[in-house]
Amino acid sequence: METEKNSEQLKFEGSCYCGACQFICEGKPLFRTLCHCSICTRISGGVAVPFVGFANESLEVTKGLKNLKGFKATERMERFHCKTCSSNVYNQSLLPDRLFRDTSLMNFKRDDQGRIIDLDQLKAGSHMFFSECQQCFADIFKTDGLVKFSTMPGSTVISNGSSK
Ligand SMILES: [Zn+2]
Numbered sequence: 813m814e815t816e817k818n819s820e821q822l823k824f825e826g827s828c829y830c831g832a833c834q835f836i837c838e839g840k841p842l843f844r845t846l847c848h849c850s851i852c853t854r855i856s857g858g859v860a861v862p863f864v865g866f867a868n869e870s871l872e873v874t875k876g877l878k879n880l881k882g883f884k885a886t887e888r889m890e891r892f893h894c895k896t897c898s899s900n901v902y903n904q905s906l907l908p909d910r911l912f913r914d915t916s917l918m919n920f921k922r923d924d925q926g927r928i929i930d931l932d933q934l935k936a937g938s939h940m941f942f943s944e945c946q947q948c949f950a951d952i953f954k955t956d957g958l959v960k961f962s963t964m965p966g967s968t969v970i971s972n973g974s975s976k
């Protein structure tokens with residue numbers, strides 16, 4: 813049975829693949845969304861990236877700060893990667909009126925069976941930039957029941973049946 817935790821009790825641990833860079837996140841995520849944009853998918857090499865966002869002060873790098881390398885694909889976001897294993901550890905929003913940090917769900921700590929701990933608190937509740945999802949993958953997400961924003965959250969919603 814799922815136990816409800818108070819927001820201030822929530823604490824999540826994560827790291828890059830090799831473990832050189834580690835972080836903790838405290839409190840309830842600000843957002844949880846699967847991004848299909850061309851930048852995230854090209855940088856990650858994945859179908860989409862399930863981002864979990866936190867306030868700046870709530871995502872703290874606890875190990876390997878000097879092992880991170882930043883990359884600005886746009887003026888809006890700086891992406892930090894582990895210099896050793898190249899994993900994207902976290903991203904820093906550069907918008908002065910919308911400061912946050914996000915990280916991929918896949919970076920969070922797993923149990924002995926490889927299952928992400930506290931998955932229900934971290935898993936995506938929506939899709940963003942679904943208009944950029946490639947045709948061959950769009951059908952995978954058709955019946956997942958999650959809202960599919962065409963671009964940023966709050967933009968036009970793409971109905972489940974008519975993704976391109
Ligand atoms: Zn690493």
Ligand SMILES: [Zn+2]
Nearest residue numbers: 847848849852
């Ligand atoms: Zn993206």
